[in-house]
Amino acid sequence: MKRISVLLVLAICLLTAVSVFAADETVELRFLGMAQAAYSEENVNDMTADFMAAHPNIKVQTEFVPYEELRNKTMLAYGSNSPYDAVLVDDIWFAEYASKGMIKDITAEIPQEYKDGVLGGGWNFVTKNDQVFGLPWFLDTMFLFYNKSMLSEAGYEEAPKSIEEMVEMAKALKEKGVVEYPFVFSMAQAEALICVYSNFMEAYGKDYQDADGNWIVQESGVDVLEFLISLKDEGLLNPNSLEYLEEDVRRVFSAGDAAFTLNWGYMYAMASDPAESSLTADQVGVMVLPGKEGVRENAAMSGSMGLSVISKSAHPEEALEYILYLTNKKLQDTYSNLQLPVWTASYDDPAIIEGREDLVAAAKLAFDIMNARPSVPNYQEASAILQESIQSALYGDASAQDALNAAVEQMNALQ
Amino acid sequence: MSRKRTGNYFYMIIPMILIMGIIIGWPLVQTVIFSFTNSGLLDTEPASFVGLKNFISAFKNSGFLSSLKVSGLFALVVVTSEVIIGTAVALLLNEPLKGVRLVRAFLILPWAVPTVVNAIMWRLIYNPEYGALNSLLYQLGLIDKYVSWLGSADKALGSIMFADVWKNFSLVAMIVLASLQSLPEQQIEAAKIDGANGWQRFIYITMPYIIPSLQVAMVLRIIEAVKVFDIIYVMTKGGPANKTRSASIFVYQEAFTNSRIGSGSAFAIIVVAFIILLILVYMRALNRQKR
Numbered sequence A: 001m002k003r004i005s006v007l008l009v010l011a012i013c014l015l016t017a018v019s020v021f022a023a024d025e026t027v028e029l030r031f032l033g034m035a036q037a038a039y040s041e042e043n044v045n046d047m048t049a050d051f052m053a054a055h056p057n058i059k060v061q062t063e064f065v066p067y068e069e070l071r072n073k074t075m076l077a078y079g080s081n082s083p084y085d086a087v088l089v090d091d092i093w094f095a096e097y098a099s100k101g102m103i104k105d106i107t108a109e110i111p112q113e114y115k116d117g118v119l120g121g122g123w124n125f126v127t128k129n130d131q132v133f134g135l136p137w138f139l140d141t142m143f144l145f146y147n148k149s150m151l152s153e154a155g156y157e158e159a160p161k162s163i164e165e166m167v168e169m170a171k172a173l174k175e176k177g178v179v180e181y182p183f184v185f186s187m188a189q190a191e192a193l194i195c196v197y198s199n200f201m202e203a204y205g206k207d208y209q210d211a212d213g214n215w216i217v218q219e220s221g222v223d224v225l226e227f228l229i230s231l232k233d234e235g236l237l238n239p240n241s242l243e244y245l246e247e248d249v250r251r252v253f254s255a256g257d258a259a260f261t262l263n264w265g266y267m268y269a270m271a272s273d274p275a276e277s278s279l280t281a282d283q284v285g286v287m288v289l290p291g292k293e294g295v296r297e298n299a300a301m302s303g304s305m306g307l308s309v310i311s312k313s314a315h316p317e318e319a320l321e322y323i324l325y326l327t328n329k330k331l332q333d334t335y336s337n338l339q340l341p342v343w344t345a346s347y348d349d350p351a352i353i354e355g356r357e358d359l360v361a362a363a364k365l366a367f368d369i370m371n372a373r374p375s376v377p378n379y380q381e382a383s384a385i386l387q388e389s390i391q392s393a394l395y396g397d398a399s400a401q402d403a404l405n406a407a408v409e410q411m412n413a414l415q
Numbered sequence B: 001m002s003r004k005r006t007g008n009y010f011y012m013i014i015p016m017i018l019i020m021g022i023i024i025g026w027p028l029v030q031t032v033i034f035s036f037t038n039s040g041l042l043d044t045e046p047a048s049f050v051g052l053k054n055f056i057s058a059f060k061n062s063g064f065l066s067s068l069k070v071s072g073l074f075a076l077v078v079v080t081s082e083v084i085i086g087t088a089v090a091l092l093l094n095e096p097l098k099g100v101r102l103v104r105a106f107l108i109l110p111w112a113v114p115t116v117v118n119a120i121m122w123r124l125i126y127n128p129e130y131g132a133l134n135s136l137l138y139q140l141g142l143i144d145k146y147v148s149w150l151g152s153a154d155k156a157l158g159s160i161m162f163a164d165v166w167k168n169f170s171l172v173a174m175i176v177l178a179s180l181q182s183l184p185e186q187q188i189e190a191a192k193i194d195g196a197n198g199w200q201r202f203i204y205i206t207m208p209y210i211i212p213s214l215q216v217a218m219v220l221r222i223i224e225a226v227k228v229f230d231i232i233y234v235m236t237k238g239g240p241a242n243k244t245r246s247a248s249i250f251v252y253q254e255a256f257t258n259s260r261i262g263s264g265s266a267f268a269i270i271v272v273a274f275i276i277l278l279i280l281v282y283m284r285a286l287n288r289q290k291r
Helices: A002-025 A041-054 A067-079 A091-099 A112-117 A120-126 A148-153 A163-175 A191-203 A222-233 A239-243 A246-254 A267-271 A316-326 A329-334 A344-348 A357-369 A379-395 A400-414 B003-035 B053-060 B062-093 B100-112 B115-125 B132-139 B156-181 B185-193 B198-226 B230-235 B247-257 B261-290
Strands: A027-034 A058-065 A086-090 A135-138 A143-147 A260-263 A284-287 A305-309
Touching (some): A027 A041, A058 A067, A067 A086, A067 B247, A086 A091, A091 A120, A091 A379, A120 A135, A120 A305, A143 A357, A148 A163, A163 A222, A191 A222, A222 A379, A239 A379, A246 A260, A267 A284, A305 A316, A344 A357, A379 A400, A379 B247, B003 B261, B062 B156, B062 B261, B100 B156, B115 B156, B156 B198, B156 B230, B198 B261, B247 B261
Parallel strands (some): A027 A086
Antiparallel strands (some): A086 A305, A135 A305, A143 A284
C-alpha cells in the first residue's frame, strides 16, 4: 500500500511538472481589433485560428470594439497592468502613440519581402521620424460612389470630372425630380465628419497646417466649409447628413435615395449586394473624388489602419510574428473580396481585379495620391474641436470663418 | 442592549466596511488626489501637484460650463416630467378599474429595459429615414416631411429627454403606487362624508400621504439625471455641435479621450458637488415643509 502511495505521489508530481513545463512553452497574446464591416470579427478570428494552428506555442486572445472606442481602450489598457500585445491603429493615432512610447519601433525587424512588396502609401502612415511603428493592414480612402442610373436619367453618361461638374449634375438631378437630395454624407459629430471635410480640403488643394505645423485651416478651410454649407442651403445635401455615420449613408445610397456619397471601400460590395441594397452592380459607380477645376484632377484622404506591437508587451517577438502573419500577401489575397490588399503585386492579379475593375482602378489611383489628416500628437482633441466648429457652421450658429477661427484658437491653446 | 453586545455587532460589519472602503472609498480618495495633480492617463511623465488649478480652470472652461447646463436642464425637465406623469399613472392604477392588475404588471417593463437598449430602440424610432415616429406623425398629417430628431440642434436634447422619461416614469409610478396602496381608506371616506370633492381629497389627504415616497423617488432620479451618460452617449455622443453633451460625457472625454486624468477628476468632483448641492436644496425645502 505504501509503495502504491509513493508511486501515486510520484506520478502526480510528474504530471504536474509536465503540465507546468507545457504551460511555460505556450505564449499567450492579447490582440485588440475593431468590430467593423470589412474584416469582420469572424474573419479575424478565422485568420487567428489559422495562425495558432501554424504556431502551436502561441495562443492569441482577440477582442473587438467599435472604432469610436478603439483608441480609448488601447490607452486605458496600456496605462493599466494588463496592456495588449498587438493592436489595430488608425493612421491618425500613430503620431500620438509613437510620441508617448506606446508602440514598438519595428524598423529593424521588418522582412525585406515586406519592405519591397507593400505599397509605399502604406509605409507612409506607419513611419514617424524615419522609424516604422507598425505594419499597414489595410489602405482605404473615402471613394465617391454615384448612382449611374440616376445620372443617366438626367442625361449624364459619364462620371463627373470636377467638383463643379458634380454640383451641376446634382442640381440637374434635383430640378428634374430624379432625387430629392442628390448628396448624402456622414457628417455626424464624429471622425467621419472630419474625413468628409478632409476629402473636400484635398479636392480644393488645401492643407490644415503649414510646413511648420501651425494651424492655418481658419484661412485655408473657409471656402471648403462654405461649399458644404451651400450644398445644404441649396437643398442638394440630405439634411439628415448631420446625424449620419458611414453605415447610415450606405443605407440611404443603397435604398436609391441619393445620387452621390462618400464612403470607404467596404461599401462597394455591399451597395450591390441584394441582401443589403436595392441597387444592382451596374447601377453602382465608384471613383476617386474629383478635384476642384484648375486645382487638381482627383483627391483622396487616407483612412488606413495598421497593426502595431505594444511596447509593454511581454512577448514582442511573438506579437510581431502574429501581425506579420495578418499582413502577409497570401492571407490578404485570400480575403481580398472584403478588403483590398496592401501588396503592390496584388493589384495586377486578375483573380483580385475580376468583377470590381472600377474599384481596383480607383484604389490604385487613390492609394497613390492620398494624403493624411493632420498628424499631431493631440489629434483626437483637435478633431473634436473641429467637429464641433464645422457642425456649428453647418447648423448656421456661426459663419464658416467665425467657426474656424474659434476652432484654431482652441487648437492653438492645446499646444 | 448592552455596550458589550453592541461592540460585538460592530465587529461583524467590519468585513463589509472593508469591502466598501476598497470598492468605493479608495477610488474616491484616488480621484480627490488626482484632482490636485496634472496626472495623465498613461503616466509617461511623473505627475506633479498643481493645487486648485484644475478647479479654477474648470470654471473658465466654456465647454464644461455648457455641459453642466445641459445636465441641469436635463435633470430639471426629466425629473419634473417623471414625477408628474408617474404620479398621474399611479393614481389611475390605484383605482379599481378593469384590467388594472395586468397594466400594473406591464408598468415595470420600460424601467426594466436596460438603458443602452432603450437608447438604441429610440434611435431607431427617431430615425429620419425610416423611423416609426416620423411615419406616425406623417400619417396623422402632423408633419409634411420627415424630421431629423437627433440631428437637429434644437430637437436633439428634447428627443433624448422624451426617451428617458418613457423609461423612468414607471419607477416613480411604482413607488407612488406602493404608497397609495397603504393609504387608509377611512380617511378618504371621512373626507367624502365631510363633503370634500375629488381635487380637495387629492390635495389635502392623498398628496401629503405620498409626499415622503415622492421625495425618495425624486432624490433617486435627480442623482441619476444629473449624472446622465449612457442614454446620451448612445443616441448622439453629445452632438450635434455639443448641444447634448452632458457633464458626465465631458468628464469622460477629458479624462479618457484627452488623457487628462487630473483635470478630469477635478471636473468629476465638481459634478458630484453639483449633485450634492441640488440634494441639499431639496432636503432643506423638505425640512421646511415638515415644520
